[in-house]
Amino acid sequence: MKTPKTFTIVTFGCQMNKSDSELMEISLLQEGFVKSTTYGDIIIFNTCSVRKHAEDRALAHIIEARNAYKNSIIVVAGCMAQRLSRELKSNYGVDLVVGPYHSPAIGSIIKNFIQHQSNGEYISQDVKDFVSRIHPSLATHKDDLPWHKWVTISHGCENYCAYCIVPYVRGKLISFPSQQIIDYCKLLIGNGITEITLLGQNVNQYGQDSGDIPFYTLLEKIAQLPGLYKLNFITSHPKDFNIEILHVINNNPVIARSIHLPLQSGSDTVLQAMNRQYTMKHYYTIIDAIHKLLPMASISTDLIVGFPGETQKDFEDTINAVRTIQFDEAFTYKYSPREGTKAFTLPDSVPDTAKQERLDMLIQTVREISQKRLMNHIHTTTDMIVERISKKSEDEVMGKTIYNHPIIIKGAKEDIGKKYTVTIVSLKGSTLYGERSA
Numbered sequence: 001m002k003t004p005k006t007f008t009i010v011t012f013g014c015q016m017n018k019s020d021s022e023l024m025e026i027s028l029l030q031e032g033f034v035k036s037t038t039y040g041d042i043i044i045f046n047t048c049s050v051r052k053h054a055e056d057r058a059l060a061h062i063i064e065a066r067n068a069y070k071n072s073i074i075v076v077a078g079c080m081a082q083r084l085s086r087e088l089k090s091n092y093g094v095d096l097v098v099g100p101y102h103s104p105a106i107g108s109i110i111k112n113f114i115q116h117q118s119n120g121e122y123i124s125q126d127v128k129d130f131v132s133r134i135h136p137s138l139a140t141h142k143d144d145l146p147w148h149k150w151v152t153i154s155h156g157c158e159n160y161c162a163y164c165i166v167p168y169v170r171g172k173l174i175s176f177p178s179q180q181i182i183d184y185c186k187l188l189i190g191n192g193i194t195e196i197t198l199l200g201q202n203v204n205q206y207g208q209d210s211g212d213i214p215f216y217t218l219l220e221k222i223a224q225l226p227g228l229y230k231l232n233f234i235t236s237h238p239k240d241f242n243i244e245i246l247h248v249i250n251n252n253p254v255i256a257r258s259i260h261l262p263l264q265s266g267s268d269t270v271l272q273a274m275n276r277q278y279t280m281k282h283y284y285t286i287i288d289a290i291h292k293l294l295p296m297a298s299i300s301t302d303l304i305v306g307f308p309g310e311t312q313k314d315f316e317d318t319i320n321a322v323r324t325i326q327f328d329e330a331f332t333y334k335y336s337p338r339e340g341t342k343a344f345t346l347p348d349s350v351p352d353t354a355k356q357e358r359l360d361m362l363i364q365t366v367r368e369i370s371q372k373r374l375m376n377h378i379h380t381t382t383d384m385i386v387e388r389i390s391k392k393s394e395d396e397v398m399g400k401t402i403y404n405h406p407i408i409i410k411g412a413k414e415d416i417g418k419k420y421t422v423t424i425v426s427l428k429g430s431t432l433y434g435e436r437s438a
């Protein structure tokens with residue numbers, strides 16, 4: 001057999017996985033493997049377990065690749081590797097499973113596998129097995145938007161929300177050292193990056209495991225690095241949200257006025273069953289503080305309908321919360337059981353037809369509110385970064401405001417990546433239209 005040389009990475013799931021795939025690529029290139037756009041010697045699937053549908057989709061690709069490429073090394077990385085390691089090897093002919101703790105070291109793992117035919121299973125989750133995510137070589141890798149970079153500040157989660165698989169597959173919270181993160185951001189800005197998004201399952205818990213600085217201090221230190229146009233962060237957990245963050249945003253114009261604060265349900269009973277560890281009263285305290293300190297800030301959320309035990313009254317509480325809070329945007333989901341989570345042991349009590357009706361009503365309510373919220377921006381002035389030529393006209397460019405709302409202005413290819421101050425003049429559908437200020 002020839003020595004395997006070429007590799008292909010197929011990525012499923014969230015931004016964390018996309019970042020991990022970049023690290024895997026660096027690791028493989030460093031070990032002398034060659035990247036290929038078609039399936040070749042080594043086929044790696046970086047997988048997601050967050051929903052059953054995501055696993056089924058990845059599994060279909062794995063089966064297809066195994067059948068068609070009998071001589072290739074098939075590798076499964078990411079959350080499915082962690083959750084289904086043995087099954088993937090014994091039932092689907094996968095050669096190597098590499099969990100999230102190990103994926104950035106995949107180059108040496110595959111090399112070792114080829115040379116010694118090692119047992120092909122890397123799923124331990126001891127802190128000493130964790131391979132760092134802050135890698136200077138990443139600073140030269142380009143995101144889809146070449147001036148933007150995702151920066152992972154922590155890994156894992158220990159909150160055990162009842163519906164969520166993440167704590168089981170990603171392991172406990174590990175915050176990366178703040179000085180390393182800041183130095184890495186400086187390196188990015190030196191390489192021409194002007195927009196950064198800080199990423200963690202719950203950024204508000206940053207430093208709680210290591211005794212490092214709190215998240216709001218890290219946010220402020222990065223916001224004050226010269227050369228940055230815009231700084232975003234996701235995701236915030238309401239139970240750990242510190243009001244100091246709002247002061248930091250207020251004092252630093254480069255931080256997006258856009259806060260993603262997953263509510264999940266408007267019913268205290270359901271929140272408790274979900275193990276979210278906050279009440280609606282607490283959530284409203286945060287919303288009031290946002291309205292007071294950052295009155296125009298956009299607030300987005302995640303909502304689940306049909307969680308086990310959710311009654312019509314619980315659902316109405318969610319609708320009422322959405323109407324009271326007036327979210328700019330909401331990502332809405334029907335509950336689906338995930339094996340291995342606490343909620344999986346509960347009866348999936350809401351019939352699918354009721355889940356669908358609730359979801360439809362929720363989507364309709366969110367849509368109406370978000371239109372109204374966008375109208376409030378007409379005749380205001382804001383900063384935007386141009387992202388691309390508009391799909392509808394070559395004379396127009398599309399970007400996002402400092403509130404992260406999509407906006408279109410007159411412009412051309414040369415404007416991409418630039419920051420402009422604009423006055424918003426109209427709203428069509430869910431897109432704002434603006435004019436560049438002189």
Ligand code: SF4
Nearest residue numbers: 157159160161164166
């Ligand atoms: S905070 Fe909850 S929903 Fe978010 S990753 Fe952790 S367990 Fe999952």
